[in-house]
Amino acid sequence: MMRRFMQSVSCGLVALAPAFAGAQGAAVAPVVPAPAPEIFLRAPVTGATVGKTFDVVFGLRHYGVAPAGANIASTGHFHILIDVEAPPVGAVIPQDALNLHFGKALIETTITLAPGKHTLRVVLGDFEHKVIAGLVSKPVTVTVK
Ligand SMILES: [Cu+2]
Structure with missing residues (x-):
C-alpha cells in the first residue's frame, strides 16, 4: 500500500495523498508537488566544435x-533528433538517420555526423516511442569539423 502511495506522489497525482492520509486518521503533512522532469544534453554543449x-x-x-x-x-x-524539430507530445518518434532511438536504455553514446553546423535535440519517448510531455530538450547547436 505504501508503495502505491509513493508511486502516486512521484507521478504527480498529489491529490490522492491527502485522502489517503485522512482515511487513516493521521495528521496530513504538507504535500510537496513532484518536481517537473527535465531533459538536457550533458555533452556536447551548445556552441561546441566537435570531430566527426x-x-x-x-x-x-x-x-x-x-x-x-x-x-x-x-x-x-x-x-537524438538531428536537424529536425521534435514531433508533438504523444506522437511516435520516426526511426531514421535523423531520429536515433536508444531503446536499450543507454544514457550515452557516440555518433558520427557530416561536417558543418548541426542542431541536436534529446527527447524522451515512452515504451512505444511516443514523445513525453515536457521531455524535449532545448536545441544544442554544434559545429562538426
Ligand atoms: Cu524510441
Whole structure:
C-alpha cells in the first residue's frame, strides 16, 4: 500500500495523498508537488566544435530510464533528433538517420555526423516511442569539423 502511495506522489497525482492520509486518521503533512522532469544534453554543449565522431551524454532529472517496450510509469528512453524539430507530445518518434532511438536504455553514446553546423535535440519517448510531455530538450547547436 505504501508503495502505491509513493508511486502516486512521484507521478504527480498529489491529490490522492491527502485522502489517503485522512482515511487513516493521521495528521496530513504538507504535500510537496513532484518536481517537473527535465531533459538536457550533458555533452556536447551548445556552441561546441566537435570531430566527426563525438560522444553524446544524455541528462535527465526527476524521471527514469527504461528500455523501449517496458511499460513502467515515469520512465522512457532517449532519442537524438538531428536537424529536425521534435514531433508533438504523444506522437511516435520516426526511426531514421535523423531520429536515433536508444531503446536499450543507454544514457550515452557516440555518433558520427557530416561536417558543418548541426542542431541536436534529446527527447524522451515512452515504451512505444511516443514523445513525453515536457521531455524535449532545448536545441544544442554544434559545429562538426
Ligand atoms: Cu524510441
